[in-house]
Amino acid sequence: MNLKIAALAGDGIGPEVILQAKKALYAIGVVFDHEFVFEDALIGSIAIEKTGNPLPEQTLNLCLNTDAVLFGAVDDTVSSTKLRPIQGLLNLRQALGLYANIRPVKPYADLLDLSPLKRKIIENTDFIIFREISGGSYFSEKKSNETGTFASDLCEYSEEEIIRISHLAFRTAQKRNKKLTLVDKANILETSRLWRKVVTELAEGYPDVILEFLLADAAAMQIIINPKQFDVILTENLFGDILSDEASVITGAIGLLPSASLGSSSALFEPVHGSFPEGKNKNIANPIASILSAAMLLEHFGLHAESLKVFEAVQKAIELNVVTADLNPYSKFGTNEVGDFIANYI
């Protein structure tokens, strides 16, 4: 297979970890006889610095004409200027029509003790979060008055926005444990009531999937108290932002968690951890989240054996303790060494 991949390394530790993901993909290419061609482009803070635009036109055009995007991280600090680095990522999500952010939550048997949660709580946890990322309060009208005494954010959702991600979530549930949990705040929000209505209607087309509803506040408790109960969680943008980050603590290692963002004709793969500026250029960033994002990319294109091979290599690195210090404080391995081990193993 030939794949053209846009590599948007971005800020902070982005470039270091994306390099390791590329190495893993190169190795897969050699072993399985695929050709992966990478084209680098700017995004985020570094793009503002060099072009004055967090999402330069060139980057957007590349992404629109590519098979997939491998994404590092953008600086997400709050700045008072209107040119926010994260606007690069947000605009990209919208321009590529990426509506579903997908995050698997499944702790590694060898690493259960890293979690702040007790072993008996997290053992055998295995769920996936489908977070809507093209709508809601992220993209609806915002207002503030000049004297700075008032502000508002609108949160809008349309039926179509709910339908497209819900189908994806239902289909995924069908291939898994056949349970879908819609998380919302339908006792308060009108948009949540729309989500319930639309998802309830769609559920008729998936009679083998059990549909459950959970309020966002209750979900925030249940994710910690009893994470094993979940199979597929579906939710809107802002709840998904909060709850998927919350769920990431289950594994105790955010440096391990990959994500995929899918649209009807685009796909972006990105580690869950952010740009972690304090870790930049210290060779301490965990490259596994990026490497597993590359594995999700392979899976997305139906390259199942290839994706499994990457997982196997990661598993091996963890088993042999070839990991960065976030996973093992006594580790002598850095970002590069872990990346090399995984590429070589492949």
Add this chain to the structure above:
Amino acid sequence: MNLKIAALAGDGIGPEVILQAKKALYAIGVVFDHEFVFEDALIGSIAIEKTGNPLPEQTLNLCLNTDAVLFGAVDDTVSSTKLRPIQGLLNLRQALGLYANIRPVKPYADLLDLSPLKRKIIENTDFIIFREISGGSYFSEKKSNETGTFASDLCEYSEEEIIRISHLAFRTAQKRNKKLTLVDKANILETSRLWRKVVTELAEGYPDVILEFLLADAAAMQIIINPKQFDVILTENLFGDILSDEASVITGAIGLLPSASLGSSSALFEPVHGSFPEGKNKNIANPIASILSAAMLLEHFGLHAESLKVFEAVQKAIELNVVTADLNPYSKFGTNEVGDFIANYI
């Protein structure tokens, strides 16, 4: 002291636990020579059933002419009718001008093992959440079209709404560990940026308090990974709803957690757990959250020794294992027995 207290037991286990809180307050009245007069009134589902209104006028008038409200729980299930039981609570919050919901998060040394989190993570955790409860998307304009293909929720905040709760939070931080963490999503939401601006300005009046900012997604992680870092958390309505329920898991026992909702001339005290309809009339509900809500009521009126006495009695019940089955699966004690023990101890 003479206090007139409106008792709004509400739905589910509300009446049972409010009865125990009353017993504790009676006992305090006898020992410390105060007169607490209770007046019962309807709210929630039961109020709809008997009067067609989740917040009957009589209830509201009583609450407006009373010193404090002792609140049980309302049925919070999502119903398709416009007469939602929770509307009783929401309308009451607005009518009484209750703007700050306050929840202490502090695990009991004797009960650390109940938590889904590891002991070393939660030990010595001691923080308070100040959640704004009169504004934001709970009370701003909601829309949906007739064909059911579109919905929106507005989230509005004004400077004044932010100022009044922030002063409360700053003053509390001054009396504690002098750290205030504002949780928002200022990289996305205009209302969050208003919160940051207003709180930053107010901070000048509290030079002894360290002000920190944390994004809501990061907060959802930090509350689990490192809860000890917090002293006072301040946040808007919806984030507060989610994050305070999340934080409640730290103790491993939601049946222990009290809350206070304060306004400029009203105060309402309420257990964090909801109406738990499955537990109704089974004498299994944990009355401690309600009893500690009564302790917060005493503290609110400056009755410090009295409040301490209630805490001491609760502590004793826990120490002697006179607790309900949620705290000890082998327990033979019910709601009533625990309530009696605490009242007698007082």
